[in-house]
Amino acid sequence: MPENTVGEDTHRITTTVNGVTQESVVDSRLSLADFLRHRLRLTGTHVGCEHGVCGACTVHLDGAAVRSCLMFAVQADGHTVDTVEGLANGDELSPLQESFARHHALQCGFCTSGFLMSAAEALREGPVDTPERAREVLSGNLCRCTGYAGLVSAVVEASDGGEGRG
CATH class of the missing domain: 1.10.150.120 ([2Fe-2S]-binding domain)
Known part of the structure; x- marks a missing residue:
């Protein structure tokens, strides 16, 4: 089994989200959008069409805008993710x-x-x-x-x- 594989369908990932290192065990099929919303409680990322068409789930992966509904959380392993919550500086809007x-x-x-x-x-x-x-x-x-x-x-x-x- 690969190093980060925990079980048959689970993987250990480490990603930096809005400047904070996050370690988690995730199902292979968990979308990045669902990881952000349900695992990390970053609910600013919305899921609309779930086909990458509407853009509501757009986040930055290593600085590039991506559709988080089209990515698996395991694909973010080792990468930096920024969500809309990361645009503001505390209570100060960008x-x-x-x-x-x-x-x-x-x-x-x-x-x-x-x-x-x-x-x-x-x-x-x-x-x-x-x-x-x-x-x-x-x-x-x-x-x-x-x-x-x-x-x-x-x-x-x-x-x-x-x-x-x-």
Whole structure:
């Protein structure tokens, strides 16, 4: 059996989530989304379609936006995962989160974490300072409530602020 295999269908994993090392024994088929939500109680990551289409489950794996519903928790072994809970600094929202609030870039809030994580990755890579670029960045996430105008404005404003860290 491989070193991290505990039983026939379980594995021991170590991953850093929002800066905290997490060690756990997980079922081989446990999704990363369910690991984050149910094992670690990080409920900001939402599960919508479970097919990687809606983007509500977007998290960062080693800095890259990924759909956590399409990954197994064992695939995060040895990697760094950041969730929407990691964007804020304690009780202080990130500039991107503040911009979302100012522009009413949310309504029911279900999709918000996915939009934030997609936008945060794009802002780290460079400016998102036009509505066209913001729409491109946000195009992988679906919202049934907002109409997207507030989302686009929020991302452009966050980029104009030059903070680039989500």
